[in-house]
Amino acid sequence: MTAFIEKLKKSGLKGRGGSGFPTFEKWQTVLTTKAEQKYLVCNGAEGEPGVKKDHYILANYPEVVIEGLKIGLETFEKSKAIIYLKSNYYREFGGKLKELIGDLPIGLFEKKGGYLAGEETTIVSILEGGLAEPKGKPPYPCKAGINGCPTLVNNVETWYHIAKIDKGEYKKSRFFTIGGEVKNPGVWERDEKYPINKLLKETDNYPDFDFFVQSGGEISGEILLPSELKQTARGQGAIIVYNREETDGWELMQKWINFFHQENCDKCTPCREGVYRIKEMFDKKIFDQKVLKDIFYVLDKTSFCSLGKVVSIPIKSFYQKIGL
Amino acid sequence: MTISITINGKKYKAKKHQSILTVLKENKIYVPALCYHPDLCVKSNCRLCVVSIKGRDGLYTSCSTKVEDGMDVTTESPEILRTIRTNLELIFAQHKEECADCIYRYNCELLKMAKKYEININRFKDRKNGIKKYSLGDVLVMDPNKCINCGNCVEVCHKQKVDFWQKKEINAK
Numbered sequence: 001m002t003a004f005i006e007k008l009k010k011s012g013l014k015g016r017g018g019s020g021f022p023t024f025e026k027w028q029t030v031l032t033t034k035a036e037q038k039y040l041v042c043n044g045a046e047g048e049p050g051v052k053k054d055h056y057i058l059a060n061y062p063e064v065v066i067e068g069l070k071i072g073l074e075t076f077e078k079s080k081a082i083i084y085l086k087s088n089y090y091r092e093f094g095g096k097l098k099e100l101i102g103d104l105p106i107g108l109f110e111k112k113g114g115y116l117a118g119e120e121t122t123i124v125s126i127l128e129g130g131l132a133e134p135k136g137k138p139p140y141p142c143k144a145g146i147n148g149c150p151t152l153v154n155n156v157e158t159w160y161h162i163a164k165i166d167k168g169e170y171k172k173s174r175f176f177t178i179g180g181e182v183k184n185p186g187v188w189e190r191d192e193k194y195p196i197n198k199l200l201k202e203t204d205n206y207p208d209f210d211f212f213v214q215s216g217g218e219i220s221g222e223i224l225l226p227s228e229l230k231q232t233a234r235g236q237g238a239i240i241v242y243n244r245e246e247t248d249g250w251e252l253m254q255k256w257i258n259f260f261h262q263e264n265c266d267k268c269t270p271c272r273e274g275v276y277r278i279k280e281m282f283d284k285k286i287f288d289q290k291v292l293k294d295i296f297y298v299l300d301k302t303s304f305c306s307l308g309k310v311v312s313i314p315i316k317s318f319y320q321k322i323g324l
Numbered sequence: 325m326t327i328s329i330t331i332n333g334k335k336y337k338a339k340k341h342q343s344i345l346t347v348l349k350e351n352k353i354y355v356p357a358l359c360y361h362p363d364l365c366v367k368s369n370c371r372l373c374v375v376s377i378k379g380r381d382g383l384y385t386s387c388s389t390k391v392e393d394g395m396d397v398t399t400e401s402p403e404i405l406r407t408i409r410t411n412l413e414l415i416f417a418q419h420k421e422e423c424a425d426c427i428y429r430y431n432c433e434l435l436k437m438a439k440k441y442e443i444n445i446n447r448f449k450d451r452k453n454g455i456k457k458y459s460l461g462d463v464l465v466m467d468p469n470k471c472i473n474c475g476n477c478v479e480v481c482h483k484q485k486v487d488f489w490q491k492k493e494i495n496a497k
Contacts, residue, residue, distance in 0.1 A: 269369065273418055277414070301382060
């Protein structure tokens with residue numbers, strides 16, 4: 001273990017892309033896997049609606065992200081880095097990033113594909129020139145990623161914190177996005193365990209109407225009631241506020257399921273067919289509880305990748321807590 | 325290297341790097357595996373060959389999971405049965421049944437599974453119906469209404485350097 005990876009381990013940093021995997025473990029695997037070429041990917045796909053933290057970081061601290069990548073390049077011999085950005089981020093920040101990169105071995109790549117194209121094995125497939133479709137794990141990308149080479153995929157925010165850890169400035173913080181029906185939408189950096197209610201109050205966003213919150217992202221996030229807001233935001237740290245009286249439950253659930261239906265890659269049975277059947281039910285506004293439970297069951301248990309596994313989270317929590 | 329694994333409470337020998345499905349097949353233990361083909365890549369698309377592994381959460385597709393020494397695998401449980409039945413019903417939902425006219429009537433893997441797992445093959449209305457058929461000469465007809473999206477034909481077509489069937493990028497933006 002290098003001195004920096006030791007620091008990374010002590011920091012307790014977990015990936016900020018949503019899955020919360022310990023960052024040092026990925027780094028250690030890439031370090032110990034022998035290869036002629038290693039790749040570092042800065043994932044700026046930010047495909048979950050309602051999440052704007054990577055945009056905020058790229059707009060305000062692009063130099064810190066590049067510093068993080070520099071540390072990666074110094075840590076891993078024979079390594080190259082790729083900044084993988086969704087199209088509008090590529091257009092908005094590409095020029096500035098190129099300036100900061102100078103002659104470092106860092107390339108820019110404009111993301112192809114939709115929501116799934118931010119998932120790490122799908123990124124590997126796209127960077128290899130393949131389809132926007134997830135790959136089976138294992139092997140994990142950090143062991144065998146792009147063309148079989150060890151590939152470290154970390155989120156933009158993770159690279160930002162890596163630079164902070166190196167300088168001794170990391171204070172276990174993360175970036176929260178606040179959106180929805182609030183006065184003051186935006187992105188705030190706070191302690192990683194910061195309670196949702198405290199953050200809403202501090203930022204002058206705590207509603208004066210009856211509301212509920214979606215925690216994590218505008219599609220895959222879990223629905224929380226005002227009494228549940230002592231916890232911190234999950235997933236990618238987005239907090240979306242809804243007006244309980246004015247929100248049409250059917251419309252909201254249709255929005256989620258249409259998104260999952262449009263964005264799934266059609267690879268595995270539960271996601272391709274199951275999501276289609278749920279969409280069919282929502283379109284007709286007729287619920288068959290038994291069918292819905294069976295489909296959620298196979299989505300949770302047997303989906304190929306994480307997209308299918310999150311389909312039930314917003315729908316189940318909305319139905320249980322808010323109802324129709 | 326030979327290793328030892330337990331399947332449904334019985335000990336079996338296996339080779340390191342084998343998939344659980346290969347070991348199950350070698351020992352004639354049945355699990356449904358629709359998209360698996362010994363000559364093709366493991367895709368684990370159909371999600372039928374699921375098993376549970378002691379000490380690990382969730383279910384695993386046996387085609388894509390390698391055996392490990394001391395692994396304790398279960399192929400039959402209410403949880404596994406429920407999963408197979410629902411996924412099989414979903415697969416049938418995209419396949420237009422015209423069994424009476426089908427040359428595979430007596431040798432249809434799907435129908436065999438439907439019988440074994442006592443599923444309702446019409447639980448869902450057929451999703452595919454009226455999609456254009458492709459006639460490739462007099463001997464080969466491709467009917468997408470019957471396709472269960474296993475992806476095997478696309479792979480074979482590519483491996484034969486024909487590339488006539490290709491997967492479409494549905495979300496390209």
